[in-house]
Structures are given as structure tokens and as C-alpha cells.
Amino acid sequence: MRKIGMALAIAALMSGSVATAQTAYAAQTTHDTNVYTQPSVPTLPKVQMLDCRGTTGAMGCGPGWFWRDGWRGWSCYPC
């Protein structure tokens, strides 16, 4: 009787291990828990109009304008 009990216990241990392993394997193959990130798609470069000197405008001139001594003297003129 004692031998039978030991055999059952060993059998139970072995079958349990195998079952657990199968379950874990199944989980890996059917329910992937890894987090995959979508590669970011490069966006178009943002264009910011700058003045002719490549700055945001000297002497308060807005983008597309620059400071020079022209027909109206020192003033903002279009690029």
C-alpha cells in the first residue's frame, strides 16, 4: 500500500510539472504579452519662415522680412 502511494505521488508530481509547462508554453504562443511599439513614421519637416539672414527677424522684422537701408531708409523690407 505504501509503495502504491509513493508511486501515485511521484506520478502526480511528474504529471503536474508537465501540465504546467504545457500551460506556460500555450500562453506564450497564443497570448503574446510582449509589447511591440510601432516604429514612428518620420513626419514632414516643419517649415518656419525665416528672414533672409536665417534668423527670426532682426530689429523686430517678421518672418520673410529683413532689416536694411533701402528706398525708405532703414526699415524692414521683404526678402
Add this chain to the structure above:
Amino acid sequence: MKIPTRAGGSLIAAAVMTIGVTVAGFGSAAAQPGDYGTLPVDPNLITDSLAYNAAPPTFNPNGQPGVTAVYTHRDGSRQITSTILVLPDAQAATATLSGAQPQVTGMVANGKTEPAAVGTGGTTVSGMSPDGSKSVTVLTFTQGNAATTIEFDGLPKDPAPVDLVLELGRKQDTAIRDWQAA
């Protein structure tokens, strides 16, 4: 770069030598004697106030009543020449500018002629000088018995802006009207 100066400054003065003299005989005596020195409008009124240096005015260019004033930009690259002739009457003023038109178009190669909302019969001719050395814009108009040309000379790639041409022209027109009413 220096813009070549226009000796004497007046192209309509030359034209009026023939036209003005002809009509002077039957004018209505509307021509006003007096000081023409206050007639030309200084372009510094519409600049940073120091951009142009004025040469001494030429009174009665080519013997015609009126004045020519030359304003040179401090960097020497731009020049504004204003000529105002005071003729016997409005018809004479109109005839003078009509007579000067071939000369105006002749001094601008492939010039673009456009109407300008300045005075009476305002017209601009813009383009390059025949030798290509400078940009040229000429505004002509009459106001009563006054015939006016304002010439803007600049570097080839730096023509006078239209808004500046019109603004100075309108201020000149107003100054002439004020002078006539005084």
C-alpha cells in the same frame, strides 16, 4: 554703387521748351509767381527721415517757371528727381506732359506703362535704363497748371517700390494743391 546723376534733372523742362512756349501766349495767367522752393516734397517725409540728401534746387529749369530737386540716398545707390513746372494753365500742363512722353519712354528700355492714381492723368513708366545700368521708374501727373515728373533711379535689382512711388507722388500732388490754393 553710385547712380549717375541727371544733369539738370528735367526732361519735361526740355519738352516744355517747345510746347510751353507755344501755349504761353494764350494762357489764363494761372501761373503763380513766387517761391517754388517750397514745392518739392522731401522724400525723407516717408523714410526714416535721414535717408536722402537734397541737392540745392534748380529754379526755372531750362528757363521754364518751376523747380527741379534732386535727392540722393545716403548710400548713393538711389536717386529721386522731382521736377515741377508751373505753366499758364491746365491745358498747357497736360500738353507738356504729353509732349514729354516720348522722352520718358525713351529713357526706359521696354518700359511698362501703367496708370497711377496720382493727380490728373497720373502715369508710371518703369523698367531699366537703356544701358541696363539702373532701374528707372518715372511718375508723371498734372495738377491744375502744374506738370510734374518724379524719377526714381536705383540699382538694376532694386527698383523703387510701387507703394513708395505712389505715396511720394500723392504727397507731391497735395503739396502742389496747397501751394496753388495759398
